[in-house]
Amino acid sequence: MRALFDKKVLFFGGKGGVGKTTSASAMAVAASRAGRRVLLVSTDPAHSTSDIFERPIGPQAVPLLPNLHGLEIDGAFESQRYVSEVKERIKGIFGHGILKEANRQIDLAVSMPGAEEMALFDRIGGLVRGEDQRFDLIIFDTAPTGHTLRLIRMPELMEAWIRALSRSRQAMLGVEQDDKTDPVMMALTDRLEHLREFRARLLSPRISAFVLVLVAERLPIEETARAIEQLDDAGVRIGGLVVNRVLPATSPDPFLQSRHRQELVYLDEIDRRFASHSRVRVPQLPSDAHGVATLERLADMLLAERTLA
Numbered sequence: 001m002r003a004l005f006d007k008k009v010l011f012f013g014g015k016g017g018v019g020k021t022t023s024a025s026a027m028a029v030a031a032s033r034a035g036r037r038v039l040l041v042s043t044d045p046a047h048s049t050s051d052i053f054e055r056p057i058g059p060q061a062v063p064l065l066p067n068l069h070g071l072e073i074d075g076a077f078e079s080q081r082y083v084s085e086v087k088e089r090i091k092g093i094f095g096h097g098i099l100k101e102a103n104r105q106i107d108l109a110v111s112m113p114g115a116e117e118m119a120l121f122d123r124i125g126g127l128v129r130g131e132d133q134r135f136d137l138i139i140f141d142t143a144p145t146g147h148t149l150r151l152i153r154m155p156e157l158m159e160a161w162i163r164a165l166s167r168s169r170q171a172m173l174g175v176e177q178d179d180k181t182d183p184v185m186m187a188l189t190d191r192l193e194h195l196r197e198f199r200a201r202l203l204s205p206r207i208s209a210f211v212l213v214l215v216a217e218r219l220p221i222e223e224t225a226r227a228i229e230q231l232d233d234a235g236v237r238i239g240g241l242v243v244n245r246v247l248p249a250t251s252p253d254p255f256l257q258s259r260h261r262q263e264l265v266y267l268d269e270i271d272r273r274f275a276s277h278s279r280v281r282v283p284q285l286p287s288d289a290h291g292v293a294t295l296e297r298l299a300d301m302l303l304a305e306r307t308l309a
């Protein structure tokens with residue numbers, strides 16, 4: 001996992017409840033202790049990073065530890081912020097009459113399904129592009145896998161969409177190329193540029209990596225296999241696997257012994273099926289992972305590299 005400190009963007013993904021938030025937070029603590037200026041970003045509406053750090057974190061980055069800030073992105077907040085920005089921007093472009101109608105249209109657009117996801121995507125894009133220069137490493141604690149994989153494909157889809165918009169704007173203006181005096185055209189060109197950069201950084205193995213968190217059970221293993229396939233397809237580098245909540249091998253308790261025997265089968269399967277990816281095992285702690293002291297312990301475990309690959 002230490003090799004991942006040199007990236008700029010890390011995503012932690014996996015099935016619900018396997019320990020994404022815990023692992024992402026522990027990694028953030030580990031990297032910040034190693035001197036990287038880290039921003040831990042939660043994109044999950046449930047926002048459990050404030051729980052785990054035992055303090056409120058909001059839609060603006062707040063300091064958590066030396067070298068570590070936290071941020072919880074919120075779709076509703078971002079779409080409101082986006083709307084105010086757009087309204088501000090078009091003030092200078094349109095006359096009073098049109099402006100009123102335009103503002104009405106904008107308010108309508110924000111209430112459409114998908115608007116908050118768009119705004120969320122926009123904010124993530126900005127962070128991936130490195131617009132906040134205070135940080136060397138951005139760590140995303142994501143919502144369960146499907147949602148995040150969709151998000152990763154969004155720049156590509158959006159690019160196609162904006163290209164189509166640009167073409168119809170060109171047709172409307174009766175021009176062949178971008179008209180640099182047309183504010184709408186320029187706004188579209190700008191967006192396209194941002195999207196290209198977002199995608200380029202996402203797909204650069206030097207810059208971004210995706211860490212998959214799982215536990216040694218059947219469904220999480222299958223979900224991990226699917227996610228690996230989809231990430232490979234999309235061209236996103238897989239940074240490694242965190243196998244979380246591994247039970248202690250030596251327990252006098254017959255129940256735990258039996259669970260452990262079952263788990264060994266799955267641990268074997270994980271090692272076999274994901275042999276080409278680096279893997280780190282994190283033990284099951286005696287109680288929930290809460291607070292900085294526990295995160296520091298987990299950080300040490302992530303770096304211990306009891307990896308077989």
Ligand SMILES: Nc1ncnc2c1ncn2[C@@H]1O[C@H](COP(=O)(O)OP(=O)(O)OP(=O)(O)O)[C@@H](O)[C@H]1O
Nearest residue numbers: 016017018019020021022245283284285287288289
């Ligand atoms: N190694 C561990 N030992 C003990 N408890 C753990 C460990 N890892 C995670 N937990 C606990 O398991 C629960 C789920 O962990 P976490 O919130 O990190 O999962 P998640 O994948 O982010 O869940 P969600 O899909 O809901 O976002 C939490 O209560 C957490 O404290």
Ligand SMILES: [Mg+2]
Nearest residue numbers: 020021044048
């Ligand atoms: Mg979580």
